[in-house]
Amino acid sequence: MPQRPIRNIIIVGGGTAGWLSACLLASHCKTEQGRGGTVTLIESPSIPTIGVGEGTWPTMRQSLKRIGLTETDFLRATTAGLKQGSRFIGWADGSADDHYDHPFSPPLDAHGFDPFALWCAMGAEQRPAFADFHHVQARLCAAGFGPKTPLQADYEGHLNYGYHLDAGAFASLLCQHGTTNLGIRHLRDDVLDVGLDEDGAIGHLICQQSGRVDGDFFVDCTGFSARLIGTALGVPFRDCNHILFADRAIAVQKPHATADAPLSCQTHATAQKAGWIWDIALKERRGLGHVYASDFLSDDEAQKILLEHAGMKEAEATPRLLKIKSGYRQSLWQKNCVAIGLSAGFFEPLEASALMLAELSAQALCALLPLDHGDLAIASRRYNQRFAHFWPAILKFLKLHYILSRRTEPFWLANRDAQSWPDDLAELLALWRDQPPLPDHLGAENEVFSYLSYRYVLYGMGFAAPRNPPRGQGAPARWQQMLDGLMGRMESTLPRHRDLINHVHRHGFQAI
Ligand SMILES: Cc1cc2nc3c(=O)[nH]c(=O)nc-3n(C[C@H](O)[C@H](O)[C@H](O)COP(=O)(O)OP(=O)(O)OC[C@H]3O[C@@H](n4cnc5c(N)ncnc54)[C@H](O)[C@@H]3O)c2cc1C
Structure with a gap:
């Protein structure tokens, strides 16, 4: 008793x-x-x-299911969109076409192919974007497709997804x-x-x-x-402000221009001179926010940058300033x-x-x-x-995004100062010069950001392929053909994200 x-x-x-x-x-x-x-x-x-x-992770689907909410009720009440990952824009060097993707679906490996081995074997100049050679999810997002059909059961999808709510x-x-x-x-x-x-x-x-x-x-x-x-x-x-310098965020909301405006299925994170801007799409509006370090940027300038990015005039915005620790x-x-x-x-x-x-x-x-x-x-x-593992693991993964950058503004240079790096990040980068991120490199931390997430960010940011890459069979062109085939099948199966969300609001997840 x-x-x-x-x-x-x-x-x-x-x-x-x-x-x-x-x-x-x-x-x-x-x-x-x-x-x-x-x-x-x-x-x-x-x-x-x-x-x-x-923005949520795919884990939210399990949580909602566990507490007994239907996906239709959830999407309707929260005017949510579906999220299939993030696109990082301007993080590597800030040049015009600088972007990479971190989709929620892990890299594919099928029919005896090891796409990572094939990707490494190609010359640096020939390599396609890492995410595009390992899955079709980022390409599908860019083309406006949702991750599931209206006929699929609650919380199930062809592709891994979370929400923007x-x-x-x-x-x-x-x-x-x-x-x-x-x-x-x-x-x-x-x-x-x-x-x-x-x-x-x-x-x-x-x-x-x-x-x-x-x-x-x-x-x-x-x-x-x-x-x-x-x-x-x-x-x-x-x-941990000496590691992650951002201590402010300004958030705004912007209604979509029309009720049928295309809905992005990714969070867009665009690097700025002293931070970055998030841009996410819900059914009726976008949510945008500028995360920045006040040591490097004034609140007024941060707001100006955000409104310019959002294409909003001061009079039409209601910015909220948040202090973060x-x-x-x-x-x-x-x-x-x-x-x-x-x-x-x-x-x-x-x-x-x-x-x-x-x-x-x-x-x-x-x-x-x-x-x-x-x-x-x-x-x-x-x-x-x-x-005790998770918090430092998240800290380390977030810092990785900053230290691989080649941007030259003072905020970014300060981030590259190894004095501001968490404990073993320098060691891991040294390890990854020879081999790619592997489960054993991260241990228990893998539960939050796996070695595959590390690969998406590392190689998305332009980190050199490992000097001792895995050896794989098959030809890159053959793998690319398979990816293109999968892309075609998905394009003919999946609805546009906007159509999917509108459908759920009208009919729910059931047969039309
Ligand atoms: C700029 C920014 C962007 C973010 N973006 C994301 C994102 O994309 N994805 C994500 O997962 N997370 C994000 N987060 C984090 C996310 O907002 C929070 O984790 C989440 O909202 C949970 O907040 P909370 O419930 O802990 O606190 P709060 O929302 O602050 O709620 C605190 C509650 O405590 C109550 N309370 C306080 N004191 C008392 C008291 N004395 N008596 C009674 N009640 C009290 C308040 O009334 C309130 O109800 C973001 C955070 C920030 C700052």
Whole structure:
């Protein structure tokens, strides 16, 4: 029999991280293998959510399925588009045709071909773009195709995909679904104080309207304020601004010119003199944002660059300036509290990894949360061990995008100063001069960015092919023919992204 059971889970914060965690925990509690218990979410009526965070990973499909939302309901409510990866423009040297792709689908290898070996064997001048020689997804995106047909089941596709969504609408949908279907108790209240037990764990919260709220376990989803993990429990923040220099973002929204405007299926990340601009497409509008380092660029100039890029006049835009802090908590599970979302940490959204990490965190919490306080130390140790890999792994992968650049503005030169590189990045680059990124080079970190993602970025940015490449059979021309054949079949199967989204809004995912 548990001595001090953990039944009553309290989540503080009603942004995307809070509602995603609440829905995943509540649906886990309800399953047969689940642990039982109740989930309460407390959300301030006066502190706004961050309201950005619009690109997801393919992992989101599993999360939505797990909590029992249909893909049609999700796409309609969040006016989402589908995302098949990212296109990086101007990162290598800023020249007119400088771009590369990082699609969500891993490189193909079929019929005994090893395309990487064939790609390496070609002379540097003859090599096609790395992504184009390893998959057709980037070419399909460029041609405007979606990753699935309307006849495919929810969350299934011919190609791997995530979403571009409206963050506010997503949180509202999760709130409505979680409270109606998953039994989540919702309190709109401000947490004013946090009461600690004699052992330093959280015992209760003091809320403005509800007074004292007791709980057994607490999830901090209070965003950058980190009200529980930071203020109450005093877990230090590991600042990473000396590695990732961006500390500001300005975001704007731009409606599509017409209701039938083509919808891009990739995030476009365009390098700028002191940062980069994201551009994503939802059903009704584009979301754009300039991520930059204030040491190298003023807010006014950053806004001017963004509006010019978006083709918007100042009068028609409502820019939002956001201050961002790169870094993460030294411990993510402390006593009876886990931090998920921005309270746990944040890195600039170059690979849109924040929501993925929130999903992963909530799932790990479901798997580890014990029935009794007595077992918290074991669970927290395992959780912290696991996530201690992920944050530095993401940091390293993001920094890689900057250090391979040949751009010459001061921001980019500062990024190339090895003093600002995370620990083993220089070592890995040395390794990759001889051999390509391999699973053994990354170990547990592979769980977030695999060696294949490293290859997409490394060779997309123009890093030299390895001196000791794998040997492969077959002729590059034959492989190219196979890719072209696949491309043709996909083109005749897949709908345009815009048509797919319009279809879902009219008919849902079902036979026409
Ligand atoms: C510029 C930018 C771009 C981004 N782009 C992406 C992206 O493309 N993809 C991606 O995955 N992520 C992205 N992110 C990250 C993403 O926005 C967040 O991870 C996500 O929105 C989750 O935020 P959150 O729920 O942790 O915090 P918030 O949205 O800030 O929510 C905090 C919640 O806590 C509540 N709260 C705070 N204090 C109290 C209190 N005392 N009492 C009660 N309630 C309280 C607030 O009311 C609010 O409901 C981006 C972030 C930024 C800054």
